[in-house]
Amino acid sequence: MGIVTSVAAMIGLALALAALPPQTSDRHMAPLEQYLMADRQGEIALARSAAPLSISGNADVLVLGQRGFDSAAKGTNGFACLVQRSWSANIDDVDFWNPKLRSPICFNPPAARSYMPQTFKRTELVLAGRSKEEMFASLAIAVDRGELPAIEPNAMGYMMSKHGFLSSRDGPWRPHLMIFAPLIDPAIWGAHLAGSPVIAFTDKQSRVSVLLIPVGHWSDGTLAPEHRP
DSSP, X not given: OOHHHHHHHHHXXXXXXXHSOSOOOTTSOOOGGGTSOSOHHHHHHHHHXXXXXXXXXXXXXXXXXXXXXXXXXXXXXXXXXXXXXXXXXXXXXXXXXXXXXXXXXXEOHHHHHHTHHHHHHHHHHHHTTOOHHHHHHHHHHHHHTTSSOOOOTTOEEEEOOSSOBOBTTTBTOOOEEEEEEESOOGGGGTTTOTTOOOEEEEETTTTEEEEEEEOSBOTTSOBOOOOOO
16 A cells, blocks of 8 residues: 555544544443444554554554454564454443544564454454453453463564554553563553553453553654653
8 A cells, every 4th residue: 555545544544533423331332333444445554553664564464344353464574463443441441332442553473373362352252242241251261261372472562553543531642562461460560650651551351461661653753742641
């Protein structure tokens, strides 16, 4: 996809997000059509915008359809990029069913093998009509039974897109890297201490701890605005 086409796709995405209905209740899923993107090429471009083109340009790309995530482009570097929807959030997130959410992410090879399957499983359960509580219960059982892989060492994701919509509170938020690990105490990373740039959270249902490291520029190289908590 050329630069002009990609920019046009991003503008189309912004208009589409603005046209979506207000945030749905945090207790119920909106109609599936509200979570899907009609412009397949726009979704591919949005997924690739999660990481610098030197990475995402050679990555696998997946897009969300009626039956889950499908392959849209084959890569050569082992990375995989997609646009997460709202059900990738934690169980208590107020935006869990918000159809406006679009969270582009590019997984490195260890994360593509060991964390991305959780994204697929969540999506499978949601599309099967499971409630939020049922989805998380089934996810936890699948992890504990070994039906989903354990998180590999060095698993990480790039979330550096300026075109995403990560929450109703912060919009695209800020460019950052995500490191995935088995459940651990975030204190060992120095997370949330005074002066520390490290942000972390635990997803007990998924048995995953996530470390967020903000960076100073977006995937296209432009500087990100200063963020104040």
